[in-house]
Amino acid sequence: MSDDQRLYFLLQRAAHQLRTGVDRRCLAAAGVTTAQLGALFAVRDEPGITQQGLARVLGLRESAVTGLVGRLTRAGLVARRPHPSEHRAVVLELTDEGAAALTAVQPEIDRFNGELRELLGDGGFERTAAALHRLAYWEP
Template sequence: MPEPDQRLFFLLQQAAHRLRVDADRRLAAAAGITSAQLGALFAIREGGLTQRDLAVRLGQRESAVTAMVTRLTGAGLVAKRAHPREHRAIVLELTAAGEAALARVAPEVEEFNARLRAVLGEDGFRRTAEGVGKLASWPPP
């Protein structure tokens, strides 16, 4: 039996690409959004985020988040309102259409996770989620 591939960085890149392509296809069909936009909508739904906060939460440059927010507001999924305490800041919030988009993609997210559980097993799914969650906050302290 051959040894498992030890090129973990390469394998993570390859897996992330394949998973993102599949997720983007499903999300586009369900609600016309990408997986990156879904992450932004989930974060915005929690409330009180500025574009800068969203960039930090997503681990992206502010310029990339500005372009994404422009697309999301143009699609009517996100609205901007004045920050209650900072006169130059804008708070992002989901519109009714944004909430509806999240509702439409919920079955796709559930199906995607079910497929991952089928591949990894329940314990493997949980352990993978924990490990990838740790990697998402790279570099380590």
């Protein structure tokens, strides 16, 4: 395999490996997946965010976010409230249960980040995070 094809493969493989492993850990710690965790952090960090805004933050289609928010609402982690000025929109709020899930999962996030820092070595964590950030927002 050429280097350029190999890099793409490795990015996909790494993403899958990280997502499945961390999902198991987050589910055990707080009963949430990494996708749900990302949504909970976004709702916490942007109080009053709409589903459309959440889709933009997460880089997902609105239809995918509708299902995600439905699952979070049914689990009692997020509440939907009428938007104060847009009659067809709703705003999302973190519930006490959602805040508790974020608190419960934080030690696992810290442990995971520590493991990555050890794996990537001095400065490697920060360089990797910066490179992944550039890739995540790159528009080829």
